[in-house]
Amino acid sequence: MLEIEVYKAQQRQVIEECVRILKPEGSICWEVGNYVTDGEIIPLDILLYECFKDQGMKMRNRIVWHFGPGLHCKKRFSGRYETINWFTKSDEYVFNLDPIRVPQKYPGKRHFKGPNRGKLSGNPKGKNPSDVWNIPNVKANHVEKxxxxxxxxxxxxxxxxxxxTNxxxxxxxxxxxxxxxxVAAVINxxxxxxxxxxxxxxxxxxxxVKMALVGELRIRPDQPVYEPPPNSKLTMDLWEDQRS
Ligand SMILES: C[S@@+](CC[C@H](N)C(=O)[O-])C[C@H]1O[C@@H](n2cnc3c(N)ncnc32)[C@H](O)[C@@H]1O
Known part of the structure; x- marks a missing residue:
């Protein structure tokens, strides 16, 4: 059997067991990237999708996790994402949006005409984070490394x-x-x-986990990634660094 087929068979077994023990209102999030062989990529979420569908699971989102540093490719675009494939067992699933809202881009923005004129146009609690998340991956100088x-x-x-979850x-x-x-579970x-x-x-x-439980594990807060303006000196320096 090809290596990728062995991988799929093993993943199928684990997925089946996870579905079996999942509560009716529960979720499964399967995080995968691309398998690369001889410069060809095989997106693992495409490969594994049927393992979930065969179990009657329903996909709710395919979240793209976008991150910065990584390998530089010469003959294709450098890979800068993986996906989190969110499936539920039923239509009665838990989804709490408020705890994960992110800041509005223009928090004070108001409707300037119509019946809501003068009222805030966005939710003051923040906006839905969407299905593309820009969160740094854990590389050398990350506090969680x-x-x-x-x-x-x-x-x-x-x-x-x-x-x-609740x-x-x-x-x-x-x-x-x-x-x-x-860690993410117990601190919440x-x-x-x-x-x-x-x-x-x-x-x-x-x-x-022990350190997290007593508040001693260093964790990077979920905050927006700083992106210097396009023509700033820092951006140009980073650009030069990457080219050298
Ligand atoms: C991508 S890493 C997960 C890292 C994890 N999300 C974290 O932040 O620490 C996958 C892990 O699965 C483990 N692994 C591989 N096959 C396994 C198996 N059959 N049963 C249990 N763990 C396995 C590997 O040793 C590896 O540490």
Whole structure:
């Protein structure tokens, strides 16, 4: 069997088990990128979509997680996103928008005509974050960086936890790594559980969760990424750095 087919068969097994134990109002979020072979990409969400549909799951969003630093490609565009594929088991699913609203671009903007003239045009609690999220990935100088090569930022998982679960709900990550999903769960009054094959990562996960529970884990807040204006000196310096 091809490597990619082995991967799909293993993923199918885990997906089936996750669906089996999921509560009727629960959600599954499957985060994947692209498999690259000889310069060809295979989008893993396309590959795995049928594993969810075969289980009767319904897709609610395909969230694009966009991030900055990464490998520079020479013969195709450099990859700067992965996707979070959100499925629910039923139509009665939990979705809390208020806790994950993000700041309005123009918070004080008001309607200037019509029956709502003078009233705020956007929700003062903030706007829906949309299905494209710009959150830095955890690279060398990120405050959350550990020895794990591909850990998620807490704020990425936290948005999912806050939106798709209520307090005391259980968050399970079958590919737990160093426990980011469990951390995001426990700092928000949820319960967390996970599975990890590499013992060292499991140990780190336990350590991080313990630190998170006493407020000692350093976590980057979920705040907008600073983008310098296009012609600023900083932008031009970054541009030069990237070209050299
Ligand atoms: C992309 S990483 C997850 C990182 C995690 N989201 C975090 O932020 O720490 C995937 C993890 O799944 C683990 N893994 C791979 N196959 C596994 C399996 N069959 N059962 C449990 N864990 C597995 C790997 O060791 C790796 O740490």
């Amino acid at each position: 550990t020895e794990h090569p591909c850990q998620f930022p807490v704020s990425l998982v936290q948005r999912l936890v806050l939106a798709m 307090e005391d709900d259980l968050v399970l990550d079958p590919f737990m790594g160093i426990g980011t999903a469990v 009054g949820r319960r967390g559980a996970g599975a990890e094959v590499v013992e060292r990562y499991y140990e780190l996960a336990v350590e991080r």
